[in-house]
Amino acid sequence: MSRPGPLAHQGAPQEAASSQGRGTLLGLSAYLLWGLFPLYFxxxxxxxxxxxxxxxxxxxxVLCVLLLSVLRRWQPLLALARSGRTVGMLALAAVVIAVNWGVYIYATQTAHVVEASLGYFINPVVTVALAVLLLRERLRPLQWAAVGVGVLAVVVITVDYGRPPWISLVLALSFGTYGLVKNRVGSTGPGGKGLSALTSLSAETLLLAPLALVALAVLEARGTGTFAVDPPWHALLLASTGVVTAVPLLLFAAGAARVPLTTTGLLQYVTPVMQLVLGVAVFHEAMPASRWAGFALVWVALVLLTADLLGAGARRTRGGLGKARVSKSALS
Known part of the structure; x- marks a missing residue:
């Protein structure tokens, strides 16, 4: 059996590093764009x-339909019609993400950007908790500690606000549920394969489109719609929501396919950090000491989760290297 030459061995790591570098840049671009949403809405x-x-x-x-047509990728979407379970899961995902979008838009338009940022800070903790409650997953010690500290943080912030931080909780619960549902779609789709970001986004928005059209008709009938009565630039801004929604998601999907899960796990904190900075420095939202204390507890929980994530990644790497050594010795 012939063995690959030294140049082949050198080329593979370089290509992998280059691909990971591009993936990190794509993922970072997505999170930076999401972080700027409080300035846009x-x-x-x-x-x-x-x-x-x-x-x-x-x-x-509309944008998804155009992309599917230009890229000739209608077949995966049409194949979904033969899988009622997948369509049902995507319909659930569509409703959940619509709730997430709506609450986030409300938060950015009503000076609750800091509270929205908290929702995305605690999202990883909520996702872990949902995995225990809904999927019966067993947590590692650091994950349990993170959940406990996260619950304490919510209690502290509830006392500070004088009410539960419902915007934060709805954002975290809806996005966490969305992630769990989309994870299940990978095992229920045609052939047991996951869906591309474009196919998934297309299915979800097309499923929501009839309800959106009805809602738009009601708004116009009541005279509360602004699309046709305000200056043309306002209509263009409303139309731009399609591009603003799709571009970061497609960048994220392209990046996530090229980088380890640990990299994605670290990059996800870019968005809420930007939102918090914008909320405090640009929109001048109140941040008393007690609220900072609650956020500090959230960050402690995230440090615990990150340490667990990095540790799990290191263990997988060591396991992979061990298998590679065994395989190499068998071929020698």
Missing amino acids: PLLAPAGSVEVLVHRVLWTA
């Missing part, structure tokens, strides 16, 4: 959060 006033959500769904669906 207020520009859509006087449209309220419901109208913005309706246009976001409809224009994203």
Whole structure:
């Protein structure tokens, strides 16, 4: 049996490193764009959060249809029609992400950017908790510690606000549920294969489109719609919600396919950090000491989760190297 030459051995690691570098850049670009959303949605006033959500769904669906046509990728979407279970899961995912989008738009338009950032800070902790409750997964000690500290953080912030941080909780629960549902789609799709980001986003927005059209008709009938009555630039801004929604998601999907899970896990904190900075420095939202204490507890929980994630990644790497050594010795 012939063995690959030294140049082949050198080329593979270099190509892998280059691919990971591109993946990190793509993923970082996605999270940076998501982090700028608090600056974007207020520009859509006087449209309220419901109208913005309706246009976001409809224009994203229009963009997806155009992309599917240009790239000739209708076949995977049409194949979904033969899998009722997958369509049902995607319909659930669509409803959950619509709730997430709507609440986030409301938060950015009503000076609750800090509370929205908290939702995405605690999202990893909530996702772990949902995995225990819904999937009966067993947690490692650091994960249990992170969940406990996260619960304490929510209690502290509830006392500070004088009410539960419902925007944060709804954002975290909806996005965590969305992630779990999408994870299940990978095992229920045609052939047991996962769906591409474009196919998934297309299916979800097209499933939501009929409801969005009805909502838009109601808004126009009541005279509360702003698309046709305000200056042309306002209509263009509402139409831009499709591009603003799709581009970061496609960048994220392209990046996630090229980098380890640990890299994605670390990059996800870029967005809430940017949101927090914008909320405090740009929108001048209140941050008393007690609220900082609650956020500090959240960050402790995230440090614990990150340490667990890195440790798990290192163990997988060592396991892979061990198998590679055994395989190499067998071929020698």
